[in-house]
Amino acid sequence: MPTGQLHIDLEAVAANWQALDAMSAPSCETGGVVKANGYGLGATAVGRRLAQVGARAFFVATAEEGAALRKALGPEPRIYVFYGHMAGDTATIRDADLIPLVPSVDHLMRQLEALPRRPFGVQLDTGMSRLGLQLSEWAAIYDVVADAGPALITSHLASADEPGSDQSSRQLDRFLHMTDGVPFPRSLAATGGTLLGPAYHFDMVRPGIGLFGGLPFADATPVVALDLPVIACFDLPAGESVGYGATWTARSDTRIATVAGGYADGLFRSLQPGLEVMAGPVPCPVVGRVSMDLLTVDIGHLDADPDHVRVLDAYRRVDDLATMAGTIGYEVLTSLGARYRRTWRGMQG
Numbered sequence: 001m002p003t004g005q006l007h008i009d010l011e012a013v014a015a016n017w018q019a020l021d022a023m024s025a026p027s028c029e030t031g032g033v034v035k036a037n038g039y040g041l042g043a044t045a046v047g048r049r050l051a052q053v054g055a056r057a058f059f060v061a062t063a064e065e066g067a068a069l070r071k072a073l074g075p076e077p078r079i080y081v082f083y084g085h086m087a088g089d090t091a092t093i094r095d096a097d098l099i100p101l102v103p104s105v106d107h108l109m110r111q112l113e114a115l116p117r118r119p120f121g122v123q124l125d126t127g128m129s130r131l132g133l134q135l136s137e138w139a140a141i142y143d144v145v146a147d148a149g150p151a152l153i154t155s156h157l158a159s160a161d162e163p164g165s166d167q168s169s170r171q172l173d174r175f176l177h178m179t180d181g182v183p184f185p186r187s188l189a190a191t192g193g194t195l196l197g198p199a200y201h202f203d204m205v206r207p208g209i210g211l212f213g214g215l216p217f218a219d220a221t222p223v224v225a226l227d228l229p230v231i232a233c234f235d236l237p238a239g240e241s242v243g244y245g246a247t248w249t250a251r252s253d254t255r256i257a258t259v260a261g262g263y264a265d266g267l268f269r270s271l272q273p274g275l276e277v278m279a280g281p282v283p284c285p286v287v288g289r290v291s292m293d294l295l296t297v298d299i300g301h302l303d304a305d306p307d308h309v310r311v312l313d314a315y316r317r318v319d320d321l322a323t324m325a326g327t328i329g330y331e332v333l334t335s336l337g338a339r340y341r342r343t344w345r346g347m348q349g
């Protein structure tokens with residue numbers, strides 16, 4: 001094991017998609033969001049597995065991501081692009097048969113001029129204030145959009161991960177107001193909105209993080225495990241310190257394992273102090289600072305030197321690391337290192 005190994009359980013991804021799909025009515029389609037290389041877990045592998053369990057609609061951020069996914073999935077599934085129709089993306093959108101979700105009037109015009117009669121969707125701003133047509137723009141341009149026949153009308157919730165937030169119900173009201181009587185398919189919910197219940201589901205839900213075992217889908221099946229190889233072990237006498245800044249000093253004689261993985265691999269520096277890794281069933285404290293490529297682990301209480309340690313599994317979830325680092329599971333997942341060797345379990349066909 002020369003670098004960290006990221007084990008990705010595609011059966012768990014499939015089970016999470018099915019569980020989220022079962023929360024909405026049969027008339028509501030469940031898509032899969034696989035932007036940022038499937039939240040770092042491999043858009044191709046994840047997309048293929050989701051297609052096998054019945055997903056027919058996929059969402060990516062960029063047209064390039066869409067083109068790569070099209071190659072992996074073949075001509076059938078619909079692939080929607082959150083960045084819309086960026087200048088310079090026309091050929092990619094056309095050749096890969098992508099559906100841009102236009103986030104502004106400029107994008108709409110670019111789409112209608114460059115690719116008339118090709119499918120597109122529209123993003124509406126209901127309170128996130130990031131991407132999407134404002135109410136006045138939507139009202140002014142609606143007839144043009146309706147003539148062209150959008151494939152999907154979407155909006156996005158800003159606080160769906162907080163079930164008590166009244167921002168979600170305010171956004172729902174605005175979405176209803178903006179789309180009442182509009183005869184085109186509608187989609188408002190990502191993972192959080194899917195969990196908020198049927199009022200938020202409309203014709204399509206678009207979960208991402210929940211597929212990958214992250215909050216707010218608390219009942220998700222865990223998807224990732226991460227093992228890091230031990231590079232070297234050595235005895236450390238009491239009084240010697242470890243790592244940059246000498247932030248940790250051995251109080252008694254101990255033994256240290258230096259492990260292949262650091263902040264360049266998504267193990268944030270802010271995880272220290274307090275991070276623990278597992279040597280088999282035995283927790284071991286990480287000591288000293290996280291450096292770019294290395295962690296140092298106190299293994300003085302082990303009977304034998306481990307050949308690897310485990311950082312993530314069913315009991316140490318991405319959201320646990322996120323809490324320690326002061327961030328969210330999404331950021332931990334999408335930061336998991338490009339250097340890790342990814343292996344996928346449950347790949348079929």
Ligand SMILES: *Cc1c(COP(=O)(O)O)cnc(C)c1O
Nearest residue numbers: 033156190191206207208209210
């Ligand atoms: C990323 C994203 C999603 C998926 O969100 P999750 O919280 O990961 O489920 C859905 N819709 C839009 C517009 C997004 O940007």
